[in-house]
Amino acid sequence: DVVMTQSPLSLPVTLGQPASISCRSSQSLVKSDGITYLNWFHQRPGQSPRRLIYKVSNRDSGVPDRFSGSGSGTDFTLRISRVEAEDVGVYYCMQGTYWPWTFGQGTKVEIK
Amino acid sequence: EVQLVESGGGLVQPGGSLRLSCAVSGFNVEMYVMHWVRQAPGKGLESISGIRGDDKFYTESVKGRFTISRDNSKNTLYLQMGSLRVDDMAVYYCAREDQLGSADYWGQGTLVTVSS
Numbered sequence: 257d258v259v260m261t262q263s264p265l266s267l268p269v270t271l272g273q274p275a276s277i278s279c280r281s282s283q284s285l286v287k288s289d290g291i292t293y294l295n296w297f298h299q300r301p302g303q304s305p306r307r308l309i310y311k312v313s314n315r316d317s318g319v320p321d322r323f324s325g326s327g328s329g330t331d332f333t334l335r336i337s338r339v340e341a342e343d344v345g346v347y348y349c350m351q352g353t354y355w356p357w358t359f360g361q362g363t364k365v366e367i368k
Numbered sequence: 369e370v371q372l373v374e375s376g377g378g379l380v381q382p383g384g385s386l387r388l389s390c391a392v393s394g395f396n397v398e399m400y401v402m403h404w405v406r407q408a409p410g411k412g413l414e415s416i417s418g419i420r421g422d423d424k425f426y427t428e429s430v431k432g433r434f435t436i437s438r439d440n441s442k443n444t445l446y447l448q449m450g451s452l453r454v455d456d457m458a459v460y461y462c463a464r465e466d467q468l469g470s471a472d473y474w475g476q477g478t479l480v481t482v483s484s
Contacts, residue, residue: 257427293469297413304461304474305413311468348413352469355425357403357415 258282258351262360268368275336277363279349284329286353293352296325296334299362300345308347309334341367370394370473372462377478384452384482390445390462390475398440401465404447406458407477414458417447418465430456449480457482 259282269275285292296309307316309325312332322337336343344367349360376388388404403418416427417436424436435448445462459479463471 287469291469295468295470297471299413304476305471306474307470307472310470314468316472346412350413350470352465355418356427357405357418357470359413359415362412 257356258285258354258358260349260351260358260360262347262349262363265361265363267363267365269336269339269365270368271341272338275339275343275365277334277347277349277365279327279332279334279360281330281332281351285351286329292328294325294327294332295350295352296323297348297350297359298343298345299348305348336365339365339367370464372464372473372475374460374462374475374478377460377480379481379483380452381484382453382482385448385450386452386480388447388449388460388462388478388480390447392443392445392462392464395464396440397438397443397445402436402438402445403463403465403471404436404445405461405463405471405474406456407461408455408458411458419445452480452482454482456480 261280263278294312297305299305313325324335346362371393373391401420405415419436433451438445459477461477462475464473466472
């Protein structure tokens, strides 16, 4: 299975400041169709995960534009331009290129 | 409106069995690839099984013990779990795979507790 490695695992942030999470895969996530199926999810305590970003850099409907995704091949980044209180929780990268899906360990974002 | 509603979780003894259901509405379960993802207490997300047409996959730790299936007439996805172990204890989510290669809709999850 593809191993997804996130860093950092804990990220204390100040409201209004930027935040960045890194995700690396153990092999290239470019599928035979040329598309990279790298996604980012956000999970609040007691809730199901919610997808924020698909195919590396595309925001889902309703996701604020302060969230952005970038990267290629095996290295990817999720950025929050200005952290708001509602952004706390755990963020997961997930690859959908290969079965089974695999997720990163999660990055817990909390307000300082 | 798309909805996925899991049920069937509960307390079971080690070695026991349980069947989880995921009743879907707003789409036909037979038209989509469907997955079961679990989350152990305080841990991350783990995809354990998926079904695409007649193809099924299982993560190594549940192979031979869990079986995924669906009933198109009931628009429901199932996960039959057997020989349950303490490390199977988790919240189990069903999720729909969209054309973008990931989960666009998730259920609310059902908790499976394995304990004597």
